[in-house]
Amino acid sequence: MKSIYIRYIIAVLMLSGISTILYAQQAITGRIVDPTNSQPIVGATVLIDGTSRGTTADDKGEFNLSANEGDQLQISAIGYQTLTVRVKASTRNLTIELDPSNTDLNEVIVAGYSTPQTIQRTAGAVGLITSRDIQRTNGIHLQNYVNLIPGVKVEMRTIAAGNRIVIRGYGNQTNFNGVGYKAYLNDIPLTDGDGTTFLDDIDFTTLSRVEVLKGPGSSSYGNAIGGVVNFYTERAPIGKTSISQQVLGGSYGLFRTNTSLKIGTDNTSLNINYGHQKYDGFRTHGGSQKDFLSITSDTYMSAKRSMSVFVGYTNSYDLLAGEIDSVAILEQPESSDPVYVANNASIKTESARVGLSHNYQFTDRFSNKTTLFVGGQIIDQPFAAGVNKSNKFKFGGRSVFTYSNDASPLRPTISVGGEFLKNFNYAKGYGLSNNILGALRSDLEVQAMQYSLFAQAALQIAPKLTLSAGAGLNYVEYGITDMRAATTTPLYVNVSGYKRFKPILAPRAALAYQVMNNVSLYASISKGYSAPSTNQVIIAQTGVVNYDLRPEQGINYEIGSKGSFLNKSLTYEIAYFSMAVTDKLVPQGFAATSTVPAYSITTNAGKVQHNGLELAVQYAYRPNAGAVSLIRPFVSYTYSDFYYKDYKSDNNSDAKTVDYTGKKESGIAPNLLNAGVDLETRAGFYLNGTMMYVDKMPINLPNSHFADAYTLVNGKLGYRSGLGNHFNLDVYVGSDNLLSSTYSSLVFLNLANPANNRPLAYNPSPKITFYSGAMLKYIF
Known part of the structure; x- marks a missing residue:
């Protein structure tokens, strides 16, 4: 009798325990997406930590799972970093964003040509930088990580400003800012309506990802003969709230702080970051001070609807030391141009932008993404011979409708959309000598506008063969008012000039063949264009509109392959391209007179041939046991055979015209080699090292002056780990230019030679530098 009573009590207790467990379990539905494009990550796995229970995301990125409060969900996918999410009592529906890892990158979804898809299935060359790539540096200098992409080179005028991006030889046609490519930040256009891209108001330390579409992107993005660069800022991990403080110090007075608040709920992400940066610089009159504030939020209202918001503000002041010649860069690289110092040459910028992106999934097959933005800049720039003051106000938007049907044998994907971008620029120029303001030289009001309509379609015409084709119809317009005319004549002249370029139709077609699951081949032909910028359309010194200009245009032929082997540990990408550029814009200089300062008039007088080879290989070795968790060597190589096919100093065809046909294009190094290794241990220690080699290159049209080759070696050693359940710590030391290269x-480029035959062309970078820093994060 007693034993029956005991068994009864045990049975009641067991049933009670089981019912408690069953009661505590809750049904969870979720969706796993890429944070930058909201595309579902198909096949992602969801496991309950410490158990074998889990599930896999379907073709919509959705999953269903039962879990208990307090369980840790581990979400992983090939090409993405593993994320851990704690189940709370309120957890019912989750939207989980996964950031790309630094391995298996061919599986990462990128923007592509209007339709997001994995890198491997994008029929074109794509470079990708992830947060792990950025973390191998101090994060301040864009060139230290973007230059690892073959075919891409970031150049800087000063130690902390003047960034320009050169993609396959495009972007260095001007000594200020960038041209020939389009840039976006969280889908907000950074490129102005006149085609120039100003990057000095971007906080690179907050970036989590950089995508580069190499080659003409005009069929989807407009003024982009060189390519397209997409920047994305950090997001707060879903389901986690944290506050962090980062402090960095280094050579030449470098001091940087980042204070971040990240709030992540089940379906909302909010990241607020304030950054302060100060740099004394290694050159006389080369200091810099910057303050950044950025707010990024993602909200998933439902499985069909999401919205992203970005707010950014920048206040920066960068001194300009000016250019020096080939002797000074070797003997006194820290020296400055005395005229720049006398005029206190600098760039003072105050900038703000706001953007809103909305995704809506009408059906399983039909969706729309629309982005609207507004922004403004105030720039005060004294330089060697004057001072330019400008106010910019810009706004615009981009909208793309996409249809896809994987159930159909042809697996059609169709996208149709448009983009609109307009600037109001108010620019004045004054004489300046020894920091004493002179007479008004120019007073222009410019309305620059770009707009385009585009359509792309892809069909799987055979089991492994996909054909894609599309085109963009692109417009560029300028409205110009010279306010000096209004002050010297009785009547106010509303429009002094108007220039509307002939609409440009930019088609693109590509074939992609899936050799096997992990290897693909592609071939493409595409047309691109680059419209003249404001200072080429308008000769501010004379108040004349250059009506005869035409955009540069080029037809690009490209073949390539992407793939992975050894269970996706070894990945590669190779591309060969050939592009002939016509109507190349050539500046013709005119000396100053008693009434007009020196100026240049741009003409279409050139043809350039671009032939290039790009290769990238990486291997990720992940031992199952032992102290080391990752060894990742990588290498990239770029070969550029760029030369003037039919290029003259002007189109006058007289005795003063100089023919440069057959010469190598200035500013392009024929060989670029990058290599490196990442090493991580299970204890938390890590080591990153990179090597960048830049070949000797001509810097003027006749190829009579060359910039010497150089090699940069950078390294970083650190320790990152969790401290208990709430703290994360990352401490590190690093060094750039370990070889002290000059x-x-x-x-x-292409400067006239002074009396000593040594053009003032060089902006020296520092010898070996050191830095150290720490980041402490508290997770609530």
Whole structure:
């Protein structure tokens, strides 16, 4: 009798325990997406930590799972970093964003040509930088990680400003800012309506990802003969709230702080970051001070609807030391141009932008993404011979409708959309000598506008063969008012000039063949264009509109392959391209007179041939046991055979015209080699090292002056780990230019030679530098 009573009590207790467990379990539904494009990550796995229970995301990125409060869900996917999410009592529906890892990158979803898809299935060359790539540096200098992409070179005028991006030889046609490519930040256009891209108001330390579409992107993005660069800022991990403080110090007075608040709920991500940066610089009159504030939020209202918001503000002040010649860069690289110092040459910028992106999934097959933005800049820039003051106000938007049907044998994907971008620029120029303001030289009001309509379609015409084709119809317009005319004549002249370029139709077609699951081949032909910028359309010194200009245009032929082997541990990408550029814009200089300062008039007088080979290989070795958790060597190589096919100093065809046909294109190094290794241990220690080699290159049209080759070696050693359940710590030391190489990150091209035959073309970069820093994060 007693034993029956005991068994009864045990049975009741067991049933009670089981019912408690069953009661505590809760049904969870979720969706796993890429944070930058909201695309589902198909096949992602969801496991309950410490158990064998889990599930896999379907073709919509959705999953269903039962879990208990307090369980840790581990979400992983090939090409993405593993994320851990704690189940709370309120957890019912989750939207989980996964950031790309630094391995298996061919599986990462990128923007592509209007339709997001994995890198491997994008029929074109794509470079990708992830947060792990950025973390191998101090994060301040874009060139230290973007230059690892073959075919891409970031150049800097000063130690902390003047960034320009050169993609396959495009972007260095001007000594200030960038041209020939389009840039976006969280889908907000950074490129102005006149085609120039100003990057000095971007906080690179907050980036989590950089995508580069190499080659003409005009069929989907407009003014982009060189390519397209997409920047994305950090997001707060879903389901986690944290506050962090980062402090960095280094050579030449470098001091940087980042204070971040990240709030992640089940379906909302909010990241607020304030950054302060100060740099004394290694050159006389080369200091810099910057303050950044950025707010990024993602909200998933439902499985069909999401919204992203970005707010950014920048206040920066960068001194300009000016250019020096080939002797000074070797003997006194820290020296400055005395005229720049006398005029207190600098760039003072105050900038703000706001953007809103909305995704809506009408059906399983039909969706829309629309982005609207507004922004403004105030720039005060004294330089060697004057001062330019400008106010910019810009706004615009981009909208793309996409249809896809994987159930159909042809697996059609169709996208149709448009983009609109307009600037109101108010610019004045004054004389300046020894920091004493002179007479008004120019007073222009410019309305620059770009707009385009585009359509792309892809069909799987055979089991492994996909054909894609599309085109963009692109417009560029300028409205110009010279306010000096209004002050010297009785009547106010509303429009002094108007220039509307002939609409450009930019088609693109590509074939992609899936050799096997992990290897693909592609071939493409595409047309691109680059419209003249404001200072080429308008000769501010004379108040004349250059009506005869035409955009540069080029037809690009490209073949390539992407793939992975050894269970996706070894990945590669190779591409060969050939592009002939016509109507190349050539500046023709005119000397100053008693009434007009020196100026240049741009003409279409050139043809350039671009032939290039790009290769990238990486291997990720992940031992199952032992102290080391990752060894990742990588290498990339770029060969550029760029030359003037039919290029003259002007189109006058007279005795003064100089023919440069057959010469190598200035500013392009024929060989670029990058290599490196990442090493991580299970204890938390890590080591990153990179090597960048830049070949000797011509810097003027006749190829009579060359910039010497140089090699940069950078390294970083650190320790990152969790401290208990709430703290994360990352401490590190690093060094750039370990070999103390002498080099100029940015060279002014095609300058006239002074009396000593040594053009002032070089902007020296520092010898060996050191830095150290720490980041402490508290997770609530």
